[in-house]
Amino acid sequence: MDKRIAAGILFSLVFSFSYAQEISPFGKFLKDSVMVGEEVQYSLSVRYPLDWQLVFPDSTYNFEPFEYYAKNYFPTRIDSTHAFDSAVYTIASFEVDLIQKLQLPVYLLNGNDSTVILANPDSVFLKELVTMMPDSLKFKENVTYQAVDYAINYPYLMIGLGVLLLLLIGTYFLFGNAIRKKIKLYRMRKAYEKFSLEFERGIIRIKQSETNAELIEQILVTWKKYMEKIEDRPFTKYTSKEILKVGFEKELKTVLQTIDRSIYGAIGDEEMHKNFEALEDFTLERYREAQKKVSIEKAEPIIKKKSRDEERKIKNTSLSNFGMTPRDLYIETSNGGRFVIYYYTISILVMTFKRSSKVYFLKGSENGIKQGLIFSLISFLFGWWGFPWGLIFTPHSLYVNFRGGKDITNEIVKTSK
Incomplete structure (x- = not known):
């Protein structure tokens, strides 16, 4: 070392x-x-x-x-x-x-x-609490069944029901029209499928030379019952002449007259099934028209009437507030620009206030949802607590804001002229 x-x-x-x-x-x-x-x-x-x-x-x-x-x-x-x-x-x-x-x-x-x-x-x-341990331990056994009462946590149950109620109300006001439309289209489709199956069976029987008046009348009644549903008219009570008068003369005159001769005049027709096939084609066209009408049917707004606050802000807003000329407005709107307002709701138990924001101009590239987040947050935190209007106005405010605000470009253009 x-x-x-x-x-x-x-x-x-x-x-x-x-x-x-x-x-x-x-x-x-x-x-x-x-x-x-x-x-x-x-x-x-x-x-x-x-x-x-x-x-x-x-x-x-x-x-x-x-x-x-x-x-x-x-x-x-x-x-x-x-x-x-x-x-x-x-x-x-x-x-x-x-x-x-x-x-x-x-x-x-x-x-x-x-x-x-x-x-x-x-x-x-x-310090020892147990000074001497026994060689073996004897446990007391108790395996007798003991019934235990089931306790319900009522506070949590009420909170859960309240949250469920709010979700149902919110879903109804946000998606109620769309849901009703889908249900209506589904029912229309099922009704047509049922009619088509029954009507097709009748045509097959006619093709098999069962052209007696009773069968023809039975198939015609099936057709009238279905037409009554999609046209909302009492077809089952109409005669053939009355059906033609309501606007179907061009499409059904020859068909219905031929069917009536077979029923009431006992005049046979070897190609009777072709008349019912023509009737089937007409019915399919009417079904598609009714279906299209329901599909493009514009949903009614949840709250139709503008508030005085909203009308005042729109009236007092012009293009000059944004430093714009009509030419600037034309260019901006051509690129997707728009004027919008947002809603916010504040509730105090039995009192609920629904107000609109000032008018905002959003360029085509701007996110309308992001601009209205502050108003959505106010509604989400303070809007629900009024009964019943807090539960109605709050979902509506959130619905409008999360769609990017309410487009009022046409109103602003009119007030600026």
Whole structure:
């Protein structure tokens, strides 16, 4: 071993021993005995020369077999030659040894290094709650069925029902028209499929030479019943002449006259099935017309009437408010620009206020939903709490705002002329 390294180690040992001789840290438990997991206080104190720098252990120190909880440090006291520091640690042990020992250090700082000086060891005794364990344990058995009453959490139940009610109301006002339209189209399709199947069976029977008046009349009644549904007229009570008078003379005159001769005049027709096939084609066309009418039918707005607040803001807005000329407006609207307003709703129990924002101009590239987020947030937070109008106006406000606002470009153009 290098002589210089050996000399350094020897010097350090002598240096540390000399420091340990000058100071004596004192550690002591403040209780003699403790139970498992019970907190206990441990006091650490030391008296040392004024020109020394000492530090105590903190929460990063390993207090094994104890667990560290807290440290209470007291101000330094000094006299003419020495200083006195002390601290009380709150610790606990979860070990089951009858005697638990602890010996904490203090650290003497020497520039970039430190010297460890240990306090005296101290111990605490473990209190035993069970002094003697039996060789075996006997458990009491109870396997008898015990009925337990089912408890209903009524507050949560009411909250859940309230949320469900709000969702149903919101869904109705937001999507009610579209849902009703889809249901109507579905029912129309099922009704036509049922009619078509029954009518086709009748035509097949006619093709099989069953051209008696009773069968022909039965098939004609089937057709009238279906036409009554899609035309909303009492076809079952109409005679053939009355059916022609309501506007179908051009399409049905020859067909219905031929069918009437077979029913009432007993005049046979070998190609009777072609008359019913023509009637079937006509019915399909009328069904498609009715279907198209329902599909393009414009849904009525949830709230038709403009508020005075909205009318006033539209009336007081002109192109000059936005620094625009009619030519600028033409260019901007050609590129998708538009004037919009947003709604917001505020409720105070039995009182609900629905107001409109100022008029905004959105260029074709601007996101209308983003512009109206603040008004949607106000409605979402403060709109629901009025009954019943809060539950009606709030979904409407959110519906308009999340569609990019209400387009009022035509109204602004009219007021600017």
